[in-house]
Amino acid sequence: MEIPPGMISGSDPNLSPAPSRYYAADFHKLTNRRSSSSLTPDFALPDSAAPARATLPTARTAADRRAFSRHDTLPCAVQEGTAVFRTRQGSGSSIKEDGRGGITRPHPNIFTRPQPSFSFTCIAQSFLESINTSVPSIPHNDDKDVNTPESGTCTCCCRCGRSDSWRAPVGGRGHRRARSYTAPRTGISELAGIDWEPSKPAMAVEPPKIFAPGESPLEGLPVEVLDEIIGQLALDSPPSGYTPRNVDLISCLLTSRTIHVATINTLYSHITFPHSSIFSKFLTHVCKYPGLGTIVKRLDLSHFTSIGLGRSRQGHSEVQNMTSKTLLKCLELTPALQEVLLQENLDDDIDEFVLSKLFYGLPKLRAVDFCASSSKPFAESFTSAVTGLVDSPMNLSIRRLGLHECFTLPNSVFETLLPRLPHLTHLDVAHTRITDRALASIPESASLSHLNLGRCTQISGRGVVDFLINHPAAKQLVFLNLSCDIARYRLLWEPDVERLLPVLPTTLKSLNLNGAKIRQWHTTLLLPLTKHLEELSLASTDLSVQDINSFFHPSPPALSLPCEEPVVTREPSQVWTPPTLHYLDLSSIPTITQSSLFHTSCNLLSPSTAPLEVIELGDKAISSLRECRNTNKRLGWVVKELGRRGWYVRDSNAAGGNVHGRRSWKMGAMWWGMRKCPVAWGEVGGLYGHYMFKK
Numbered sequence: 001m002e003i004p005p006g007m008i009s010g011s012d013p014n015l016s017p018a019p020s021r022y023y024a025a026d027f028h029k030l031t032n033r034r035s036s037s038s039l040t041p042d043f044a045l046p047d048s049a050a051p052a053r054a055t056l057p058t059a060r061t062a063a064d065r066r067a068f069s070r071h072d073t074l075p076c077a078v079q080e081g082t083a084v085f086r087t088r089q090g091s092g093s094s095i096k097e098d099g100r101g102g103i104t105r106p107h108p109n110i111f112t113r114p115q116p117s118f119s120f121t122c123i124a125q126s127f128l129e130s131i132n133t134s135v136p137s138i139p140h141n142d143d144k145d146v147n148t149p150e151s152g153t154c155t156c157c158c159r160c161g162r163s164d165s166w167r168a169p170v171g172g173r174g175h176r177r178a179r180s181y182t183a184p185r186t187g188i189s190e191l192a193g194i195d196w197e198p199s200k201p202a203m204a205v206e207p208p209k210i211f212a213p214g215e216s217p218l219e220g221l222p223v224e225v226l227d228e229i230i231g232q233l234a235l236d237s238p239p240s241g242y243t244p245r246n247v248d249l250i251s252c253l254l255t256s257r258t259i260h261v262a263t264i265n266t267l268y269s270h271i272t273f274p275h276s277s278i279f280s281k282f283l284t285h286v287c288k289y290p291g292l293g294t295i296v297k298r299l300d301l302s303h304f305t306s307i308g309l310g311r312s313r314q315g316h317s318e319v320q321n322m323t324s325k326t327l328l329k330c331l332e333l334t335p336a337l338q339e340v341l342l343q344e345n346l347d348d349d350i351d352e353f354v355l356s357k358l359f360y361g362l363p364k365l366r367a368v369d370f371c372a373s374s375s376k377p378f379a380e381s382f383t384s385a386v387t388g389l390v391d392s393p394m395n396l397s398i399r400r401l402g403l404h405e406c407f408t409l410p411n412s413v414f415e416t417l418l419p420r421l422p423h424l425t426h427l428d429v430a431h432t433r434i435t436d437r438a439l440a441s442i443p444e445s446a447s448l449s450h451l452n453l454g455r456c457t458q459i460s461g462r463g464v465v466d467f468l469i470n471h472p473a474a475k476q477l478v479f480l481n482l483s484c485d486i487a488r489y490r491l492l493w494e495p496d497v498e499r500l501l502p503v504l505p506t507t508l509k510s511l512n513l514n515g516a517k518i519r520q521w522h523t524t525l526l527l528p529l530t531k532h533l534e535e536l537s538l539a540s541t542d543l544s545v546q547d548i549n550s551f552f553h554p555s556p557p558a559l560s561l562p563c564e565e566p567v568v569t570r571e572p573s574q575v576w577t578p579p580t581l582h583y584l585d586l587s588s589i590p591t592i593t594q595s596s597l598f599h600t601s602c603n604l605l606s607p608s609t610a611p612l613e614v615i616e617l618g619d620k621a622i623s624s625l626r627e628c629r630n631t632n633k634r635l636g637w638v639v640k641e642l643g644r645r646g647w648y649v650r651d652s653n654a655a656g657g658n659v660h661g662r663r664s665w666k667m668g669a670m671w672w673g674m675r676k677c678p679v680a681w682g683e684v685g686g687l688y689g690h691y692m693f694k695k
Contacts, residue, residue: 219258226262234266245272268295270682274303276321283326286333293333302341302371303686324351331357339367339680343687344405347373355385359396367426367679369402371688379408386416400426400679404452404691407431411458414438421446424473428452428677430481436463446473449665452677454483454512461496469503476507478665479677483514486540492516501525509665510535512675514585523547530579534663535672537585539616544591545602551579552609582611582661583672587618594624597648598631605635613661614672615648622646643694647673 211217218226233248252263273279286293304322320326327349331337340358342350350373358368370378398421403409406429414429415438424446435458442448451474453464464482468474484491492500494517502525504511511533518526518541530536530551554576584604586592596602603609617625625632625648626639636651662670667678669692676692678684684692 213256214258216256219256223262226258227265230259230262230266231269234270264292265295268292270298270300271296272300272303274305276304279304279326279330280321283330283333286330290333294336296334297336298339298341298680299330299334299337300339300341300680300682301346302343302369302688304343304345305686322346322349324349324354328354328357331362335362336364337362338364340365341367341369341680341688342371342373343369344372344374345687347375347378350378350381352381352384355381356388359385359389359398360394363397365397367400367402368398369400369404369428369679369688370406371402371676371691372405374406374408376408379406379410382409383413386413389416389420394420395422396420397423399423400450402426402428402677402679403432404428404676405431407433409433411435411438415441418442424448426450426677426679428679429456430454430676432456433458436460436467439463439467440471442471442473444472447476448473449476450479450677451477452479452481452675454481454514454675455485456491457489459491461490461492464491465496465500468500475505477505478507479510480504480508481510481512481675481677482516483512483537483539483675484516486515490515490517494519497522498525501529504529506532508533509663510674512537512585513541514539516541518543520544520547523550527551530581531577532580534580535583536581537616537673538589539585540588543589545596545599545604548584548586548592549601549603551581552612553603580611583614583616584612585616585673587616587621589618592617592621594621594628597621597625598628605637607636610650613650616673617646617648619646622648643690645673645694 230252233252235245246267249263249267253260271282331354358365401421401424409432411433414434418438419441422443422445424442425448427448427450430452431454434456439459453459482491492513497516497518501522511529514537518538520543527550597605604612604615622639622641632638638649638651640647640649661672666674667681669678669684671693674692676688
């Protein structure tokens with residue numbers, strides 16, 4: 001079947017021009033863009049100027065080949081200058097296929113239906129091809145680089161599809177749109193059309209700068225700033241086992257000369273000796289390089305122990321790594337020492353010469369601690385060293401003195417030593433033989449912030465209260481421990497409590513009155529203290545649950561009978577101030593039990609008592625609470641134990657945050673309820689942690 005000649009556009013010269021012929025003026029309407037090129041597309045030429053036969057160019061660029069859709073027209077073969085195309089057959093399309101693979105375009109006024117294939121000799125250019133063939137083609141040479149101008153890649157800012165840099169994002173994904181995309185405004189398939197948005201310029205990445213040795217910005221910082229930065233790498237955590245510590249600082253030693261010097265200052269500033277072998281290595285190194293000894297400011301022997309080395313204490317003394325001679329030599333090689341932390345595992349090695357060096361030979365010494373040193377040789381050496389101060393007007397530079405649990409020292413030692421400490425700020429003489437006379441001999445120039453007189457049996461309640469009321473050194477106290485063991489004696493009786501509580505300074509944050517004779521009517525004296533105290537210990541007192549509740553909630557006004565005198569109540573103008581208590585010690589109080597805490601009349605476990613976090617209880621109450629797991633979970637409290645002590649702690653997850661007890665006046669300690677006064681800033685561990693929180 002052959003198509004009438006008049007049905008082919010341009011085959012009959014007498015046929016009127018098609019009304020839908022496209023002209024150059026309509027180019028921007030049909031394609032939704034304007035052409036800045038002076039070239040006129042083939043489809044815009046009149047019929048007489050349109051080529052009667054379309055020939056395939058002898059060479060096309062890579063962009064031209066991309067312009068052909070794999071679904072529309074692909075050249076199959078070229079024979080004698082005639083291009084034969086194979087096209088798809090679409091429903092209602094303006095392009096048809098004959099039996100020999102040719103294509104034809106019907107008259108624009110006749111609706112085209114899918115018809116059987118037929119043959120023709122004239123090949124018309126389609127509109128889709130016209131857009132691509134209207135762009136001047138450049139011969140393609142596969143041997144050339146596609147990025148060069150000679151390779152046929154268009155580098156202009158146009159939409160011809162030849163520029164590799166034009167990768168238009170469609171839908172924000174950065175892909176070219178499908179070749180079968182149809183323009184929504186014109187309804188014409190734009191084969192080479194691209195929805196393009198200018199891409200953001202790439203951020204310029206500066207190449208890494210290479211500095212000469214000693215000229216980097218870090219090395220150019222002031223020495224004080226650089227020391228502070230390097231100091232953040234130092235570990236304050238107590239040593240555990242034989243794992244190497246401060247590995248980061250060791251790595252900094254190999255960085256540069258400037259960083260090496262700053263790291264050395266940090267590494268040797270605070271020295272910790274957990275074992276005698278480490279002490280021996282340090283001493284050998286300092287003997288070889290004496291300059292390193294001048295950097296040392298703290299000798300921390302609070303973690304020193306021979307346990308774990310596979311030998312007894314007698315075998316440890318035979319090794320001769322830590323002896324009185326080596327300890328004295330270490331003190332002589334570190335003349336700038338400011339803090340020395342000793343303890344009971346070294347009391348046999350602390351002889352008279354070591355003590356004399358500490359008291360008289362280190363002018364910069366500010367803190368010294370002899371925690372639990374109670375051996376007979378230590379007491380004799382200490383007495384001999386202090387005897388030299390009897391007829392001497394010499395004062396000591398020590399400001400923080402720790403004699404916790406040094407119960408073998410005679411009271412004459414305190415009466416001789418304490419008057420020679422004019423700058424004293426921290427004094428821990430818990431469980432010692434200190435007397436009222438020695439306590440009153442503290443110079444008036446001292447300014448005590450931490451005072452621990454717990455379990456001191458040689459002092460009286462009246463003498464302690466007189467010192468706290470009248471002595472100028474006790475006006476800025478922050479930590480005060482006046483606890484006692486009621487099985488042996490009672491320090492504060494009712495008259496002492498009534499005299500003491502009203503005069504305590506408002507700077508006080510921790511108060512321990514364990515064992516004091518405190519009764520119900522003393523709660524009115526304790527109530528003002530709860531507005532600034534963070535720790536309050538009332539163990540072994542005569543208080544009830546209702547008395548403790550009055551610290552956290554205002555008591556209702558009392559009702560009086562008509563025949564009685566009116567009861568004085570709180571004035572309406574007085575606004576209730578919530579307490580600041582975080583820790584409360586209620587151990588050994590008969591009325592505080594597991595059942596009384598869970599009773600509806602007790603408000604201690606309710607959220608309204610916040611910021612209360614820790615309640616210390618006795619062994620019997622803790623054992624009962626340990627079994628009430630479901631109730632503890634429902635109330636948001638947990639049981640924690642350490643050593644001989646047990647606490648009922650508010651769950652931090654239920655409280656809505658990570659609760660911790662770090663305070664500046666604790667000097668590094670994190671837990672609540674410490675019973676040993678710290679003399680140096682740092683994490684608590686070793687024997688110091690035992691006496692502070694376990695015992």
